[in-house]
């Protein structure tokens with residue numbers, strides 16, 4: 001269907017029931033070998049990246065997932081990766097060569113930072129971190145050999161919203177490729193290709209899979225040229241995802257719109273409640289009107305997911321432990337985007353090199369799950385009472 005809305009695309013894209021006995025969901029193709037009936041057919045499949053000729057290159061399962069994501073984002077085509085981090089490293093490796101310079105936001109996801117400062121460095125690529133709030137001023141950091149400008153907006157620990165169109169315009173002017181980790185924005189709430197981005201990267205592990213049970217990544221290319229280069233490099237790296245995990249990603253997409261609306265509403269309920277608490281110094285959530293990134297968020301985004309952070313007023317490590325150790329509904333652990341609520345102490349000040357992250361009190365990241373918001377608030381209320389008692 002042409003001009004379908006995102007919820008309709010999420011429900012139907014990539015499915016063709018009547019090609020498969022009328023069964024609603026597509027089959028999961030477990031494939032390595034693909035047979036050809038004749039030499040002519042074998043040779044025709046040649047070295048194409050589009051068809052089905054060997055499991056690692058692509059199957060109807062990976063192609064259905066990629067088609068759905070690319071359509072949602074309004075890109076040309078997508079490439080599946082076995083994790084979000086693999087999607088990021090595949091995208092970067094596809095576009096850099098020894099002697100190149102890349103600019104990476106200082107708010108970037110920690111493992112992305114490590115890949116840039118360790119592995120890219122060993123490959124002769126210099127990664128320079130830049131102030132996420134640089135905007136058009138990024139122009140001053142661009143060198144003749146700047147090949148990639150990497151964004152993540154908002155950052156998944158500190159939630160600074162970047163001026164994506166201004167940064168992308170400066171990068172384009174200099175001929176650099178613009179990549180964004182769009183995991184927080186999701187394909188529903190931020191449209192990278194409307195803002196000058198060339199590649200949009202997702203940890204599909206988060207809201208696409210949505211149930212904390214599979215690792216998956218996906219990269220959408222805005223144009224055919226970018227996709228060809230990306231796909232060729234992904235094939236060279238051999239990074240394909242398992243069919244059952246891709247199926248879980250495709251299944252997760254069917255309900256992602258409905259889930260995200262509830263994640264968004266509950267996160268805002270929790271954020272507003274936390275703002276009014278005496279133990280909390282500030283709440284970092286771009287959809288709150290007094291957040292420093294709110295104006296840019298309003299301009300460029302159509303929604304917010306369930307992930308945000310708080311800074312507590314200064315208190316002891318024992319008080320933080322008293323708060324977090326006794327949570328009943330909020331689990332403590334890495335990742336986010338599943339159906340359940342999570343809470344985590346974070347230390348963004350340790351992950352900065354270009355800028356200083358200032359915080360007086362301990363920082364906590366929260367993921368609002370699909371539980372009843374009142375039950376979550378009650379859990380937080382008891383936690384903050386434990387914190388106050390231990391302080």
Ligand SMILES: *Cc1c(COP(=O)(O)O)cnc(C)c1O
Pocket residue numbers: 083084085086109156181183184203204205206215216217335
């Ligand atoms: C989790 C995450 C990743 C990495 O995804 P994995 O699937 O865990 O490899 C990348 N970027 C952001 C912003 C993330 O939160």
